[in-house]
Every structure is written in structure tokens, then in C-alpha cells.
Amino acid sequence: MAELGKEIIGSWFEIKSNIENIIHLRDYFKLIDTEMKNTITKLHISIEEGIIEYKKQAFNKAFYLIKSLNFDAKAIPLLKETANDINCLTYVILLQRLISKKAIKSKTSQNESNTDEEKHYSVEEVGEIIKETQDAIKKQPGLKSNKNVTNILIQVQKYKKELESIKKILPHLPADKQENFRANSKSTINEIFSKLVISYEAFIKETNTSPENTKKQNIFETYDFLPIAELFKKQAEISDKIKTTFLFADRERFKILETVHTLKTLEEKIKELLKKEYEYYHNVSLSEAGKREVSRQFCIETIKILEKQLEAIS
Secondary structure (H helix, E strand, O other): OHHHHHHHHHHHHHHHHHOOOHHHHHHHHOOOHHHHHHHHHHHHHOOOOOHHHHHHHHHHHHHHHHHHOOOOHHHOOHHHHHHHHHHHHHHHHHHHHHHHOOOOOOOOOOOOOOOOOOOOOOHHHHHHHHHHHHHHHHHOHHHHHOHHHHHHHHHHHHHHHHHHHHHHHHHHOOHHHHHHHHHHHHHHHHHHHHHHHHHHHHHHHHHOOOOOOOOOOOHHHHOOOHHHHHHHHHHHHHHHHHHHHHHHHHHHOOOHHHHHHHHOOHHHHHHHHHHHHHHHHHHHHOOHHHHHHHHHHHHHHHHHHHHHHHHHHO
């Protein structure tokens, strides 16, 4: 285990050397386009509960693999694949850390224009419409019978159903078919968003109302996330330790159970760190709904960064 210990220390040392600069970080991790696309898809699937949901699912998958190795040797080939997923997770966490330190300029409040003939709607834009519609229904329950409101709610259900479909199907598709599936899913979701926005605009026009907040609140300007930057660093260190251990076990193929079991004590530690992160979101936003919105905005912001980086390497 001494050799494994050296690799863990060495890997984290290299990351720490690049941790403060997004360009250095990107160049160090060197994620390929398929890894970027897979990560973006997973973040999109987690958009309703946000970055916390994405991280929980990624860590849970790793710890489930550790447990499954106790009784199923067929899980051994999954070590490398899971290590790659965890490596992407580490990168996301470190991007989140840079966002919290304002080392990356937030794109949330920037107006995004699209010159294509087909209008593409962002998850953030549609999420705000859904929230405003739900708030309006709470104030006036009778609005549920309004045809435009009804159609908005129908499109929301279709969107949720499409996300569930992506979550179930994408991980099991061969690599050569994933790109086409993503493109079709993206087109379907944009069509859903388009119908939702059309109904919303008709509803606004019909009722002579307008959104209470025409300018989206930028949580990265409103709240201070610097106090949890160190917490993100601890999460990333654990994540990188899992990746390095999995790769070591996959490469050596010797005492695999003994090797991966060195990670078992980290499960409770990461749960505690994620709990503290979520509690901080509650403390700054002062509500249950607020903490979910903070988590969601971190997810959206990370997606935007990854999409921009993907464009640069495509």
C-alpha cells in the first residue's frame, strides 16, 4: 500500500499546483470531448436539485462499486470507467471552488443572444418561468384551469419524463450511439421549452401581467461563497483519492478488495461535507427553496463553463 500512498499524494500535489487558475486546471485535467459531454448531460439531469444531486450520485456510484466488489468480480472492469467519472467530478468540484472564490466571472447575469433561426432556450430561463407560474398558481389556484397555464404544466411533465428517459437510456448506450442520442434529446427538450415559453408569453399577454423580477438575481453577486471554498477543496481531495485508488487497483489487479476497502471510511466524510455544503446554502438563502435554488444555480453555472470549454476543443 506504500506505492498507492505515494500515488495519492503525488496526484493531489499536482492538482494543488494548478488549483487557482481555470486555464491551468483545464490543461491539467485534459478532459476529452466525450467526457465533457457526459458530464454536461449528468449535470443537466441533476438540474432540478442541482450540484448537490450530481455530486451525491457520482460519489454513491463509487461507493456502491466498492461494496459490489465484495461479492461480484464482474465489477472489476468498472474500476477504470468509474475512476474516469470521478475524475470529471473532481474537475467540477474545483470549478465550483473557483466560482465560489469569484476567480471565474459569473455568466448567470449576462444576456445571451442567439443568432440562429431556431431559438434555443436555457434551463435557467425556463426554470424561472416555471417558478413564476407556480408562484402565480399559489396566489390564485384557479389559474390551473387556464389553458396556457395547463399547457405550461404539461410541458413541465414532458421535460421531467425526457430527463428520466435520458438518465435510464444514455449510460447503457454504446459510445458510438451516445452522440446521436444526445442530439435527439437536446432537440426534444428545446421543442418542449419552446412550447412552454409560447404558452407563458400568451398567458402574460392574456392576463396583462409581467414577471415581478425582470432581472434575474445573480446569487454569485448576492451571496458570499468564499467561506466554503476550503470545503470544496476537501471534497476534491477525497474525490481524487478515490480516482487514484481505483486506477491503481485496476492497473495492479492484486489485492483489489484490500486496496479499494481503504476508501470505505471516506463515505461518511463525504456525506458530512455535502451536508455542510447544503446547510451553508440554507444559511445564506434563509429557506429550503432558497438552498435548492443555490444548488441549481451552481449546476447551471458549471454547465455554462463546460459548454464554453467544449466549444473551444471541438
